[in-house]
Amino acid sequence: MAKQPVRVLVTGAAGQIGYALVPMIARGVMLGPDQPVILHMLDIPPAAESLNGVKMELIDSAFPLLKGVIATTDVEEACKDVNIAVMVGGFPRKEGMERKDVMSKNVSIYKSQASALEKCAAKDVKVLVVANPANTNALILKEFAPSIPDKNITCLTRLDHNRALGQISERTGFQVSDVKNVIIWGNHSSTQYPDVNHAVVITPKGEKPVREVVNDDEWLNGPFITTVQQRGAAIIKARKLSSALSAASSACDHIRDWVLGTPKGTWVSMGVLSDGSYKVPKGVIYSFPVTCANGEWSIVQGLLIDGFSRTKLDATADELIEEKEMAYSCL
Template identity: 85%
Template sequence: MENVEWLQKGLVVLLSIAFFWKLIRYMWSFLKTEKDPVRVLVTGAAGQIGYAIVPMIARGVMLGLDQPVILHLLDIEPAAEALNGVKMELIDAAFPLLKGVVATTDVVEACKDVNIAIMVGGFPRKEGMERKDVMSKNVSIYKAQAAALEQHAAADCKVLVVANPANTNALVLKEFAPSIPEKNITCLTRLDHNRALGQILERLNAHVSDVKNVIIWGNHSSTQYPDVNHATVTTSSGGKLVRELVADDNWLNTDFIATVQQRGAAIIKARKLSSALSAASAACDHIRDWVLGTPKGTWVSMGVYSDGSYGIQPGLIYSFPVTCEKGQWSIVQGLKIDEFSRKKMDATANELIEEKSLAYSCLN
């Protein structure tokens, strides 16, 4: 009788083990289920920034190492052959996360069902051209692309404008894609944010993970205001203000600002070409933080639609410090603004107001 009881207990134990093993295997298979691919549009994809960013996206730098993607690549007709070459290279690279490539010169085909749009393509300023000439060309481009995105992109599509004048191109896109929520249209100032970090890192011989919360206010132009008044550095004795550690207000208020403002021009002078690698990396940073969230206690700079925060005219696309959570950005509130900063912030806002007026005159 005793042996039968032991056999029954043993059978129960074995069945329990088998059940839990099956449950563990089921849960593991569920966890390993591949996510649905995200469709990512890159305009100007045959250009330098496009060529730099598409492998980053395909390798998971932008959306994570577990997120499959389908790339939509758009460029103009004269670049069609080069665009096909980019597609060929993406196929040859055999990226595990890359589930498809659409390479086209048709803006409607490019925009169909995309979840994220990175607008790199634009008309560059050429020698002898006036600002209004460049603005007119870009207004026309972004008006057409806005219409295609509104009609054919996914309902929750997030848009990042990279092509200059980035803030105003984003504003034009917003005007002609009214059904896309204003919080889903942004422009790239993360490159300037990263440049500001780089200057601080070099000055303090610090690591990038130790410095946080610099701010780029305003326009992605030479009037932008790189602000370190709230930036901190993690040291062995705790967090310290950047201004305190640098201990050189003159440098921070003059050379530091000018270097960040003119960094793009300095790279063109050195490379004989504009920034591509750093711009592509910054665009990935921008989208990654927007989609996946910013670390707690850390903010980043994004060109976003002004709601009047910090006295900036509503209706401009202006760079603010933001935090991101669950795919949404929020402007950091309550930062103290001194008189020096106020003047810089207003100056770059005034330039954006002028650009907005110029853009609207081109529309008329």
């Protein structure tokens, strides 16, 4: 029997990331080549005409898996019965704006969207927050959608994870598919910590630690980390636009692994609610290494954290606590 369609919401769907993301979903990149989807696309009223243009293009693409398209500026209509919600829409920081101003705008947006998901979405909806500040936007969404299980609200650090894989691949000459188990700890910001201490490369002679294959600790502890942390800014400088294509691809990776599972022996990075693992304070959305099975994620336990890493984990946690306090002051 054919599978029932999954309803997937994309907010900010007329924007750059949305425009890159919706055809990937319709083509089966997110949920697999045999999973039909119904796309729910939301954007703000000034983008209504552009949003309708995206809908026309989706229809014109004749995607066999696409069983329906809803394009709307009404948040409750967009959220009705959705099984997966990818929250791309947010208020971007503009020149001259203070962090608190941006936080205040996004708190307002995510309170409203959380309430609509709470009221209208499927009760087991899985939520991925992409819009920055992603970790704290996800936390606000959790606060205002209390019936959605905490484990069903996540944020995107898979983009940073994939950037780290790409850097190791470029440095070593091995295919990116041969590199696994890097970790992004913490915030999706410049304080995040890309960690290769537990990562391996699959070589013709078997798995070898990334540190052994790279054989350059100075690079791994310095330029590698800063390159991953600042990659988004570098792309904006080069392209004069944000990293929409890689963000969309990473959002698909995040949801696909969450729903369909991670390969045995492999973990990925997801921003999830801290349970205190690795001495990370509870009550913040923090990126951890996770494995996924049966639609559930689990934090990888028992990894040794050296002194250098401990400092990095704590620094990004401190930033998230500061962001949380700032966001709550805007409520």
